[in-house]
């Protein structure tokens with residue numbers, strides 16, 4: 001596949017040692033056949049919200065359940081009667097739970113626990129939400145990871161995971177989807193150390209009604225992203241103003257919708273065209289990372305980053321600086337790894353000085369030290385203070401930049417290391433050390449998005465009062481109809497949430513986005529996910545036409561952003577632009593003809 005502009009392309013045969021003749025009979029190069037686009041999944045007989053677990057409430061003893069491995073199951077009483085919150089948000093009003101739970105004893109392996117076979121109950125390409133209360137016995141030493149797992153033939157699928165520390169009930173909220181017909185699927189609860197008893201109550205697995213949630217989100221979006229506007233026409237002789245026609249069109253939604261771009265993408269005009277037309281923020285794939293700008297010690301090269309900055313600025317786009325440091329060991333270039341403590345400390349200082357003084361005022365955001373919940377390269381070598389110190393120095397060098405933490409699996413319930421509670425603790429820890437944390441980055445590489453799970457994470461993080469951004473959003477369903485819906489779930493949840501102040505996609509063009517995540521294929525054609533993105537962008541623009549009322553006013557509620565207005569009275573024609581900014585009080589736009 002050729003992606004981008006080439007001045008010359010040629011094909012050649014080679015291989016045999018010199019002196020060997022090559023005989024070529026025929027060589028055919030033709031346009032590759034495209035896969036038939038998939039059809040939308042059949043959702044006709046899907047019973048949304050209906051639990052597929054047999055005897056979930058244990059009112060029929062252990063019927064339907066079996067122990068995975070030689071452990072013992074029994075029924076006991078005393079678990080919560082309330083539904084786990086994330087399930088409640090999906091299911092609405094629901095019967096209370098009856099307090100029965102499964103007690104698992106005599107576990108000798110961490111994978112042992114209660115299980116059910118659910119093969120025949122699953123539909124392909126349908127998203128299932130997983131919900132349960134879990135708890136570990138007092139014998140547990142330290143924290144235990146508990147996980148609802150799906151055994152899909154020989155594959156393990158994570159249906160939600162939580163870290164249980166204390167002797168109390170914990171909510172597990174997760175999701176999964178199966179795209180190819182499996183022979184056998186079992187669901188089981190596992191993860192605690194051998195010898196630890198496990199308790200499971202109210203396990204539910206049910207298909208999620210995404211459309212119903214969208215209706216709720218539209219309502220919410222209306223509250224959060226729109227403002228009342230009164231167009232007030234005045235002029236000499238009010239009488240002649242009756243019958244004035246007003247036409248209002250939104251030309252720009254001011255909410256940040258961005259995407260990742262890489263230097264090579266700049267050579268593809270179609271890519272650049274889509275990027276600049278459909279996004280107002282940019283972030284670079286790798287070009288700002290330390291391993292890119294200083295692959296060899298002392299050889300600084302900012303050419304690629306400079307060119308990308310120029311492209312964005314030329315098109316009136318803002319840019320995020322991603323990232324100054326990256327805390328995960330495997331991402332650190334070898335010359336840095338070989339430094340002793342003192343040299344590493346000065347290398348860190350040099351990196352900050354060099355990058356932030358060069359680009360002062362250019363990057364509105366910086367991801368200061370990427371993925372601190374998943375790595376500790378700098379902290380291990382330079383001590384706990386180094387993280388806060390990176391923030392402090394960055395702030396001194398470019399006080400106008402907002403400094404972000406940035407991490408993954410925060411919003412999907414699969415990773416106890418990055419659970420919202422952990423992220424909050426981490427951010428407060430940084431703040432206590434004086435780090436000027438200005439924003440929370442949720443990367444958003446997600447596989448099976450379920451609205452209430454994502455929203456729950458946003459609600460929890462929202463208590464910090466910092467702006468939340470989705471910084472690297474991508475979804476990855478093979479079926480592009482499913483992918484479109486996954487994307488819609490994420491965009492609607494984010495846009496409807498009052499704490500979210502920006503959404504960046506981690507690319508959109510095939511081959512420059514994760515597998516099965518593209519909105520535009522390599523030849524430039526939009527797929528279902530691309531169509532959905534553009535449809536949402538259109539939905540989030542307001543237009544209004546009409547005659548003024550007896551007070552010479554026209555009222556509407558519109559999305560934040562820039563508008564044009566055209567006023568046609570009996571005698572005059574007038575046009576101008578105005579901006580609807582965020583605000584509670586109605587915006588009055590006075591037009592004096």
Ligand SMILES: *[C@@H]1O[C@H](CO)[C@@H](O)[C@H](O)[C@H]1NC(C)=O
Pocket residue numbers: 069070071072073106
């Ligand atoms: C506990 O499990 C073991 C192994 O499966 C089994 O031999 C034993 O009978 C069980 N005990 C009870 C009380 O169920």
Ligand SMILES: *[C@@H]1O[C@H](CO)[C@@H](O)[C@H](O)[C@H]1NC(C)=O
Pocket residue numbers: 072105106
């Ligand atoms: C199984 O677990 C129960 C309860 O924890 C305990 O009393 C019993 O001794 C265990 N049995 C075996 C064979 O380990």
Ligand SMILES: *[C@@H]1O[C@H](CO)[C@@H](O)[C@H](O)[C@H]1NC(C)=O
Pocket residue numbers: 141142
């Ligand atoms: C429990 O954890 C503590 C501290 O982590 C350790 O010292 C102790 O040996 C552990 N006990 C058992 C039974 O594993």
Ligand SMILES: *[C@@H]1O[C@H](CO)[C@@H](O)[C@H](O)[C@H]1NC(C)=O
Pocket residue numbers: 301302303304
């Ligand atoms: C810097 O990077 C650019 C783009 O990758 C490359 O073309 C150029 O040769 C590099 N400059 C130096 C001095 O290595």
Ligand SMILES: *[C@@H]1O[C@H](CO)[C@@H](O)[C@H](O)[C@H]1NC(C)=O
Pocket residue numbers: 038040041042124125179180478479480
């Ligand atoms: C599910 O999606 C896959 C991937 O696109 C497709 O091959 C399959 O036909 C779909 N099956 C159903 C039942 O929707």
